[in-house]
């Protein structure tokens with residue numbers, strides 16, 4: 001008999017299960033808290049449940065269906081987790097702490113590999129395997145909490161894959177993070193490479209979390225050279241749909257822009273970008289390119305980065321430069337590229 005997986009179940013499902021086993025709703029609530037708020041590693045740690053209830057749970061259930069295959073810790077405290085899925089595939093997540101903040105931010109995956117093929121991204125080199133199921137998205141956070149004994153406070157959907165191509169599971173997972181893990185909508189960010197129908201759908205549903213867009217280019221010409229998605233969803237159309245998104249939701253979006261030496265980092269590029277996004281309710285997050293063996297691109301000099309930032313600021317944009325985290329363990333942006341299992 002296959003065991004029931006606990007992490008991912010909602011309260012009603014846990015109640016139905018416990019009642020079926022002759023237990024009370026109250027016991028189900030205790031179980032629920034152990035999974036989502038305390039995120040214990042195993043059933044034996046659920047100390048307010050009787051030994052016989054725990055024995056029953058051990059026989060009938062498992063905490064999660066995915067497992068931590070490997071964990072690497074960077075000198076800056078960033079941790080990269082490699083998860084093994086029940087079909088032998090792998091995916092990854094990253095946990096970041098920022099010294100001066102109590103925040104604990106987890107960067108999670110929505111797909112195994114990625115189908116988008118951005119020329120600068122290591123994950124793209126893996127190709128696409130499959131979408132993650134809701135449980136597999138949820139369990140990344142459960143396992144990180146169980147492993148560290150800490151509560152994740154912020155979630156960014158910036159790991160492997162394109163979240164808006166796994167829309168149903170994306171939205172279902174956000175609902176569970178909000179309701180069951182009690183992580184506020186405003187502490188959740190979804191990053192997309194620019195899937196226009198997905199953005200429009202989020203606008204229609206009055207999306208409450210932050211939308212980040214990997215724009216990475218000042219115009220269609222540059223964008224289509226580095227991001228194949230631009231051939232299908234063109235620059236001007238994308239900006240239009242983002243504008244509509246901000247108007248419909250009233251929310252500010254984040255524009256992500258990876259600075260790559262000689263590709264999109266010139267003064268002209270900055271000016272053209274500023275012109276194109278000036279009317280868009282947005283902040284800009286500049287990401288210094290993370291060099292990796294799989295790609296020939298280089299990062300710009302500090303001087304070039306500052307100039308680029310200054311031009312956007314002079315045009316009235318709020319600009320942040322994203323700190324590089326966990327580069328020494330290949331956990332920085334665009335570096336998530338776990339090897340697949342031997343049987344593939």
Ligand code: SAH
Nearest residue numbers: 121158161162191192193214289290333334
């Ligand atoms: N598919 C989504 C989610 C991935 S988020 C999206 O495209 O937004 C990962 C972010 O890291 C994206 O903004 C991606 O463009 C960026 N990235 C990829 N490779 C990178 C690299 N080598 N250095 C810095 N950022 C990179």
